[in-house]
Amino acid sequence: MNQAARRIGRTLALVLPVVLVLSGTLAVTRVPWAAPTAESQVLTASSDNASTARAGRAPHEVLRDRLLTELQEKNPGVALTHLQEATNGRPSLARYCMDIARDLGRAAVAKYHSARKAQSYSRPVCDTSFAAGVAESH
Structure with missing residues (x-):
């Protein structure tokens, strides 16, 4: 037994x-x-042909691309609000906040072809880097 x-x-x-x-x-x-x-x-866990192109992208690059798309589809104010929320929710992104906000400022000028119109969306996100991006593009 x-x-x-x-x-x-x-x-x-x-x-x-x-x-x-x-x-x-x-x-x-x-x-x-x-x-x-x-x-x-x-x-799928068994997927052999999974895309690895996006897997190597840094979170701040993904955030920048998403916010630039959002700026084009909606307006810079929405993108700036989401930038602030992202940096508040994930403090590791804060070091990229100024660069992203500056890029959003440049993109706003390119979208509206007017620094004045782009500047109207300015907010004190990331030490007014959005305004600096607008001024650089003007």
């Missing part, structure tokens, strides 16, 4: 980790990384 229990114990010791790993892998094969949309992005 004692040997039968040992044999069962050994079998479970070998099989149980394999079962747990496989069930965990199957549980995360579909992970939605974005809000559900028509073009919802889904990451």
Whole structure:
């Protein structure tokens, strides 16, 4: 009886980790990384052709691109508000805040073809770097 229990114990010791790993892998094969949309992005654990082009981008570069797009689609005020929220929520981005705000200022002048119109969206985000970007582009 004692040997039968040992044999069962050994079998479970070998099989149980394999079962747990496989069930965990199957549980995360579909992970939605974005809000559900028509073009919802889904990451599969077994995907061999996953895109690595965006994986190497720094968070501040991703934030800058997102805010520049938002500035074009909406207005600089919205982008500046989201810049402030991003730096408040993630303090590691604060060191890039001035550069991003300056880029937003330049982009606002390019969008409106007017420093006065771009300047009307100015806010004291990142030591008025937005205004400095507007002035540089003028």
